[in-house]
Amino acid sequence: MSRKASDNVEYTLRSLSNLMGEKRRRQADGSAGSGAAAAAGERSLIAAESCSSLNSAASGGDLERAARRQFQQDETPGFVYVVSVFSALGGFLFGYDTGVVSGALLLLKRELNLDALWQELLVSSTVGAAALSALAGGVLNGLCGRRPCILLASGLFTAGAGVLAAARDKETLLGGRVVVGLGIGVASMTVPVYIAEVAPPHLRGRLVTINTLFITGGQFFASVVDGIFSYLAKDGWRYMLGLSAVPAVIQFFGFLFLPESPRWLIQKGQTQRARRILSQMRGNQAIDEEYDSIKNNIEEEEKEVGAAGPVICRMLTYPPTRRALIVGCGLQMFQQLSGINTVMYYSATILQMSGVEDDRLAIWLAALTAFINFIFTLVGVWLVERMGRRKLTLGSLTGTAVALLILASGFLLSAQVSPRITLNPSDPSRQNSTCTKYSYCNGCMLDPDCGLCYKLNKSSVVESSCVPVDKDSTMKAAWGRCSNETVFKKEGLFWAYNFCPTPYSWTALLGLILYLVFFAPGMGPMPWTVNSEIYPLWARSTGNACSSGVNWVFNVFVSLTFLHTAEYLTYYGAFFLYAGFAALGLVFIYGCLPETKGKKLEEIESLFENRLCTCGMSDSDEGRYIEYIRVKGSNYHLSDNDASDVE
Numbered sequence: 001m002s003r004k005a006s007d008n009v010e011y012t013l014r015s016l017s018n019l020m021g022e023k024r025r026r027q028a029d030g031s032a033g034s035g036a037a038a039a040a041g042e043r044s045l046i047a048a049e050s051c052s053s054l055n056s057a058a059s060g061g062d063l064e065r066a067a068r069r070q071f072q073q074d075e076t077p078g079f080v081y082v083v084s085v086f087s088a089l090g091g092f093l094f095g096y097d098t099g100v101v102s103g104a105l106l107l108l109k110r111e112l113n114l115d116a117l118w119q120e121l122l123v124s125s126t127v128g129a130a131a132l133s134a135l136a137g138g139v140l141n142g143l144c145g146r147r148p149c150i151l152l153a154s155g156l157f158t159a160g161a162g163v164l165a166a167a168r169d170k171e172t173l174l175g176g177r178v179v180v181g182l183g184i185g186v187a188s189m190t191v192p193v194y195i196a197e198v199a200p201p202h203l204r205g206r207l208v209t210i211n212t213l214f215i216t217g218g219q220f221f222a223s224v225v226d227g228i229f230s231y232l233a234k235d236g237w238r239y240m241l242g243l244s245a246v247p248a249v250i251q252f253f254g255f256l257f258l259p260e261s262p263r264w265l266i267q268k269g270q271t272q273r274a275r276r277i278l279s280q281m282r283g284n285q286a287i288d289e290e291y292d293s294i295k296n297n298i299e300e301e302e303k304e305v306g307a308a309g310p311v312i313c314r315m316l317t318y319p320p321t322r323r324a325l326i327v328g329c330g331l332q333m334f335q336q337l338s339g340i341n342t343v344m345y346y347s348a349t350i351l352q353m354s355g356v357e358d359d360r361l362a363i364w365l366a367a368l369t370a371f372i373n374f375i376f377t378l379v380g381v382w383l384v385e386r387m388g389r390r391k392l393t394l395g396s397l398t399g400t401a402v403a404l405l406i407l408a409s410g411f412l413l414s415a416q417v418s419p420r421i422t423l424n425p426s427d428p429s430r431q432n433s434t435c436t437k438y439s440y441c442n443g444c445m446l447d448p449d450c451g452l453c454y455k456l457n458k459s460s461v462v463e464s465s466c467v468p469v470d471k472d473s474t475m476k477a478a479w480g481r482c483s484n485e486t487v488f489k490k491e492g493l494f495w496a497y498n499f500c501p502t503p504y505s506w507t508a509l510l511g512l513i514l515y516l517v518f519f520a521p522g523m524g525p526m527p528w529t530v531n532s533e534i535y536p537l538w539a540r541s542t543g544n545a546c547s548s549g550v551n552w553v554f555n556v557f558v559s560l561t562f563l564h565t566a567e568y569l570t571y572y573g574a575f576f577l578y579a580g581f582a583a584l585g586l587v588f589i590y591g592c593l594p595e596t597k598g599k600k601l602e603e604i605e606s607l608f609e610n611r612l613c614t615c616g617m618s619d620s621d622e623g624r625y626i627e628y629i630r631v632k633g634s635n636y637h638l639s640d641n642d643a644s645d646v647e
């Protein structure tokens with residue numbers, strides 16, 4: 001089954017064009033002349049061959065013109081983009097439905113009187129359901145194909161949005177959130193696979209990364225919708241939760257007209273349909289070679305791995321797929337362990353900590369955070385085919401780890417200069433409260449039931465007291481000086497829930513911004529992109545199901561443990577811990593993640609033939625651009641050093 005890259009030969013004038021461009025650049029440098037002559041003498045590669053088309057274009061000018069003409073004609077048809085964008089609506093819904101709930105909860109908890117447990121249930125039920133359905137999605141994808149799974153996901157999104165918008169009680173809401181979660185899980189594992197399978201190799205990274213762009217776009221859009229409808233105290237949450245039906249319906253109807261993945265069809269023996277769809281996706285480009293390569297690959301796979309036993313067992317017993325699975329799941333695990341969702345969730349507090357007093361402003365600034373995540377994912381779309389997956393992921397995770405250290409240091413410095421509590425007012429209802437036991441703001445801040453009421457003298461905190469927070473709104477105290485928002489603000493009092501006002505708060509803000517700038521282009525999208533390409537066809541659905549499942553399981557794990565981790569290790573401890581995970585992830589990625597840029601899906605398996613985690617050793621080869629050119633049945637392997645041979 002293993003195919004050496006050199007077996008997958010490609011006759012490509014585009015490569016010639018690239019090589020000639022390189023040659024021209026060298027000539028312009030004035031240094032190419034002698035080198036070119038020597039190299040040409042050594043291997044008069046192309047000229048010596050009897051390829052009539054090349055011979056007829058013997059002069060460099062003709063050849064170049066022919067290459068350019070071919071290059072211009074080889075344009076990717078718009079259809080591939082249409083298909084990718086329609087599929088990526090699944091990513092948008094994933095982002096929207098995971099992002100919108102925080103704003104909806106602010107309104108819901110008042111209207112339906114939700115306690116902490118119910119709020120927690122409404123958030124984690126979706127993520128938990130997504131974990132389960134991502135795992136089940138593997139079987140569905142293998143049996144029914146990618147298209148029915150995308151249709152199923154959009155159906156679930158639509159149904160879930162309808163139930164949520166019309167819900168009369170919390171139980172119905174819970175049901176709706178579970179249905180939406182089932183849709184998210186199926187979409188999160190199917191969409192990247194589908195896009196990777198229809199995209200041409202040179203655009204695959206970019207098109208799959210667009211799916212993550214849609215995820216972060218969905219999160220941004222959700223935060224804007226939350227901001228807008230937060231002004232509508234009654235039923236605002238119905239609009240927030242119901243709006244996702246719009247893109248879901250668009251995707252559903254769009255996909256009724258869009259095709260199945262040609263690779264899946266070939267695997268199922270529906271070769272005529274597969275050929276038709278493949279040529280639709282490739283426009284004027286010849287598809288024979290790609291078609292044969294996919295077909296041969298499937299046949300070889302069947303011969304070598306056999307079809308007996310569950311796919312996951314076959315994957316685990318066959319070393320290349322076992323290694324790919326470890327890399328894919330490892331990437332997803334480290335994505336979540338670097339704390340993205342905690343940082344996003346916590347952004348409003350970090351912003352408040354840095355001096356944003358107004359609650360509404362904090363909501364809008366949280367939308368700004370989501371916007372930074374979105375815009376820098378766009379940078380990733382731009383970079384992925386330039387830098388390649390490996391360098392982009394390594395660079396991104398290094399920056400993420402440094403940003404986490406800055407974020408943690410911000411919290412650490414703030415904790416060290418944590419204001420002292422100087423006033424201890426007694427509860428008028430004489431109820432016992434834990435809040436009075438804290439002598440410093442730091443302890444008060446970590447207790448979810450308490451907040452700090454204080455005044456400012458220049459920039460120092462004075463007359464501070466730790467008092468219970470109002471059960472309905474974390475923006476004010478349950479009783480005392482800070483219990484009436486309009487009055488206490490007029491009197492020059494401030495209320496801090498979840499944070500302590502200190503002169504170092506800006507460090508945390510800097511850490512937050514740097515975190516998003518570095519995380520979003522690489523660690524955000526690459527785990528999804530890489531997973532969509534590293535498994536051979538027979539293992540692709542199962543591989544993606546497992547790795548998406550790992551992503552969701554760690555997502556739940558990190559979100560559920562954050563508050564406890566912060567309680568035991570304090571905030572800075574929690575962020576130092578994430579920085580530690582990011583550092584471990586760096587070692588893992590440096591050692592184990594091979595470069596998949598520009599390779600055909602069928603070639604990628606050969607990257608996992610060597611022992612696991614030996615990629616770091618071959619880093620020096622990475623920059624070399626390798627082209628395989630078939631000239632009348634012969635295979636030539638040209639490194640960039642051979643560019644001069646072409647003319």
Ligand SMILES: O[C@H]1[C@H](O)[C@@H](O)[C@H](O)[C@@H](O)[C@H]1O
Binds near residue numbers: 373523525551
């Ligand atoms: O790739 C995405 C993206 O980075 C999102 O912002 C994040 O919320 C998801 O958990 C992650 O899987």
